[in-house]
Amino acid sequence: MKVFHLRLKTIICGLLFTLFCNPALSTEDVMKQAGRCAVNYLQVSHASAANRVIVDYEQIDVRERAWHLIRTYQLNPSISGSGNNFAVDLNRFVQGKSNSLQLGVNGNVVLFPEASIKDDLDSQDRSAQLSAIQTLAACDDLYGFTPKITAIDLTSDFDCAVSYWLLGAFNPAQRAMASERTRFAMRRHIQVNPDTNAAQLEQQVLAEGQSRGRRIQQGLDSANVIQETLGRCESQYGLGQ
Incomplete structure (x- = not known):
């Protein structure tokens, strides 16, 4: 019963927002908007980095959010291009294997490819990852989904490089x-900051590592902080200790 009320609330919030906060949207625009968000959610499910960049990703059922929109806005056409199988067409479109996707009972609303949420999340470009997460969060806001998709605060590549240096020391x-x-962490830093001089960066990592190492030996800093930082670095890089 609690799940039913939650879903009913989500439906009502989404419909009210669409009808009253976006009164200028046509029925076709409403369906395209819902379809785009559904595709975005499904693309997240294919992103290998999703659990490393999205807070509590394992607790968010993005596929259910997608199909909730498909059901609520009747996006599943009665006639589909591939053997009347909308799920197949949808999956091909989500994976970038199709140039269009028909939506609506009569299939008269068409989506065309846009920048892939999956590719942005799996990229090493932090700005692209944040942009993708903001797009997903906007869908959450529009349709009332909770918990809202948010970005994990990442440890800087420089701090990761220093922490790894300390681990070796x-x-x-x-x-x-x-x-x-x-x-590896220094290369990531240079990718994000291409004007960085590699030799200077190496010296900066060494100097900071030695400084932090002395503070740990003097009892001014805790080694546990370094261990926690290493754990975050391993997670965001997708590495296993």
Whole structure:
């Protein structure tokens, strides 16, 4: 019963917002808007980085949000291009294998490809990831879905490089792995900041690592903070310790 009331509330919120907050939208525009959000949600389900960039992603059923919109706005046409199978057409469109998607009972509303939410989330471009998440959050706001999709606060590549350097400095047995991770994080930093001088960055990481290392040895900083940072870095890079 609680689930029913939640879904009913979502339907009402979405319809009221569409009808009263966007009175200028035509029926076709309303369907396109719902269809675009449904496609966006489904693209998230194909993104390998989704759980690393979206807060509590495992608790968000993006596929259910997509199909909720499809059902609510009757986006499933009675005639579909591939053997009358809308799910097949939808999946092909979501994966970028089709140039259009027919929506509506008569299939008279057509979506065309836009920038892929999946590609943006899986990219190493933080601005692209944040833009994708903002797009998803706008869909959540429009249709009343909760919890709202939000971005995980990421640790900077520089801090990750320093933390990996410290791991190698304090754990000789892991030094080779830590050195590789340090270089990886520095490469990521340079990708985001292409004007960075690689040699200068290496010196900055070394200097900061030595400084933090001394503070840890003097009891001014906790080694647990470094361990927590390493955990976040491993998660956002999709690496396994």
